Amino acid sequence: LKVVESGGGLVQPGGSLRLSCTASGFTAHYFTLAWFRQSPGKEREGVTCISTSGITNYTDSVKGRFTISRDIAKNTVILQMNSLKPEDTGLYFCVRTIPSTTCHFDTRLYDGWGQGTQVTVSS
Numbered sequence: 001l002k003v004v005e006s007g008g009g010l011v012q013p014g015g016s017l018r019l020s021c022t023a024s025g026f027t028a029h030y031f032t033l034a035w036f037r038q039s040p041g042k043e044r045e046g047v048t049c050i051s052t053s054g055i056t057n058y059t060d061s062v063k064g065r066f067t068i069s070r071d072i073a074k075n076t077v078i079l080q081m082n083s084l085k086p087e088d089t090g091l092y093f094c095v096r097t098i099p100s101t102t103c104h105f106d107t108r109l110y111d112g113w114g115q116g117t118q119v120t121v122s123s
Helices: none
Strands: 002-006 009-011 017-024 032-038 045-050 056-058 066-071 076-081 090-097 117-121
Touching: 002 090, 017 032, 017 090, 017 117, 032 076, 045 066, 045 076, 056 066, 076 090
Parallel strands: 009 117
Antiparallel strands: 002 017, 017 076, 032 045, 032 090, 045 056, 066 076, 090 117
């Protein structure tokens, strides 16, 4: 059971990236999934999550710029990131937790931490 993150890269400030989180060995929409990021010198931070009922949650710094969604046919969760800022730079992880009607950013309750995908926002 694992997830594989992809879609990271180098982008200029104001640009966009689309990250994908593809589930293997389980059905993604039966679980609550989240994106976390780890930036140099900072603690791991919850970015966004989506519950099994479709409820989403975003950290304040990305509201209005990032959108999380599900592609059920591809067993994937998508993170669309627009208007990127240098402070969005980090290693982005997709992880899962038990099914729930809402979602949260308690790292202790998520599993499936993989290698992540690097996002670098720089001119």
